[in-house]
Amino acid sequence: MRKPCCDKQGTNKGAWSKQEDQKLIDYIRTHGEGCWRSLPKAAGLHRCGKSCRLRWINYLRPDLKRGSFGQDEEDLIIKLHALLGNRWSLIAGRLPGRTDNEVKNYWNSHIKRKLIQMGIDPNNHRLSQNLPLPHKQCGSANIKSSESMNDDACQPLKSCGDNDRVSDAASCLEDETSAGSPDLNLELTIGAVATPSPLLVEETQQNSESKMAREVESDPVPTLLLFR
DNA sequence: AAGAGGATCAACCGCAAAGGA
DNA sequence: TTCCTTTGCGGTTGATCCTCT
Numbered sequence: 001m002r003k004p005c006c007d008k009q010g011t012n013k014g015a016w017s018k019q020e021d022q023k024l025i026d027y028i029r030t031h032g033e034g035c036w037r038s039l040p041k042a043a044g045l046h047r048c049g050k051s052c053r054l055r056w057i058n059y060l061r062p063d064l065k066r067g068s069f070g071q072d073e074e075d076l077i078i079k080l081h082a083l084l085g086n087r088w089s090l091i092a093g094r095l096p097g098r099t100d101n102e103v104k105n106y107w108n109s110h111i112k113r114k115l116i117q118m119g120i121d122p123n124n125h126r127l128s129q130n131l132p133l134p135h136k137q138c139g140s141a142n143i144k145s146s147e148s149m150n151d152d153a154c155q156p157l158k159s160c161g162d163n164d165r166v167s168d169a170a171s172c173l174e175d176e177t178s179a180g181s182p183d184l185n186l187e188l189t190i191g192a193v194a195t196p197s198p199l200l201v202e203e204t205q206q207n208s209e210s211k212m213a214r215e216v217e218s219d220p221v222p223t224l225l226l227f228r
Numbered sequence: 229a230a231g232a233g234g235a236t237c238a239a240c241c242g243c244a245a246a247g248g249a
Numbered sequence: 250t251t252c253c254t255t256t257g258c259g260g261t262t263g264a265t266c267c268t269c270t
Contacts, residue, residue, distance in 0.1 A: 013239085013240075014238095014239075014240090014263095014264090015238075015239080015264085016238090016239090035255090036255080036256070037254080037255060037256085049255085049256085050240085050241090050255095050256085050257090051239075051240080053256080053257085054238090054239065054240080055238090055239080057257095058237095058238070058239085059238075059239095086259065086260085087258085087259085088258075088259065089257075089258060089259085100257095100258075100259080101237085101238075101239085101259095102237085104259075104260085105236070105237055105238085106236095106237095108236095109235065109236055109237080110235095110236095113235095
């Protein structure tokens with residue numbers, strides 16, 4: 001029953017002008033991030049706080065990398081997506097200078113299509129039955145039925161239960177690998193982590209999610225076997 | 229050269245979590 | 250404990266750009 005935050009009269013929508021960008025940059029440089037609700041008024045912007053936050057995070061932040069994704073970044077996204085599903089903010093958190101929106105767009109426009117062309121279901125990272133198999137080595141066993149291509153199967157490892165919990169997804173992965181159905185070699189083994197990057201130290205929830213993310217990033221070989 | 233269709237990306241919307249009163 | 254406000258996230262949309270015919 002909550003009102004939309006942006007339904008106020010006189011609130012701008014759509015593309016940002018250079019003046020608006022500059023106002024937002026100037027304000028955040030002076031006052032720092034935070035309190036997005038009151039920021040627009042304080043900065044003299046006719047935008048809702050939500051819009052300001054999004055603009056800053058996705059476009060104006062000085063530490064953004066921008067430009068096209070590298071092969072190592074792409075591989076990392078695929079690995080992390082296999083682990084985390086569509087949790088773009090978590091995935092983006094492992095890619096310095098990248099935003100969740102950027103990662104999400106790149107996944108939907110590039111990686112997804114690439115995987116499909118390779119005969120891999122991008123939703124669950126399994127080989128698709130109704131697509132040509134790219135390599136014999138991948139088609140060993142346990143190709144899911146055509147049901148897996150339904151829209152319902154829109155999360156990785158969904159059949160294992162609550163897909164909104166990373167730990168569950170992780171346990172699913174363990175279950176699957178231990179069950180001996182390595183459709184896709186993601187090199188996601190559970191093992192001792194040598195030296196996790198400071199970047200990866202989560203302030204909260206030291207659960208399997210961050211544990212496995214460290215695993216992924218500490219992987220000395222950035223490329224999936226799949227893409228070798 | 230121009231139009232159609234596809235691809236890309238910035239931005240919006242709705243929901244849920246987090247945190248404070 | 251409950252309610253309310255704020256923030257953050259993921260899905261989706263729409264405008265613009267690009268490529269093909």
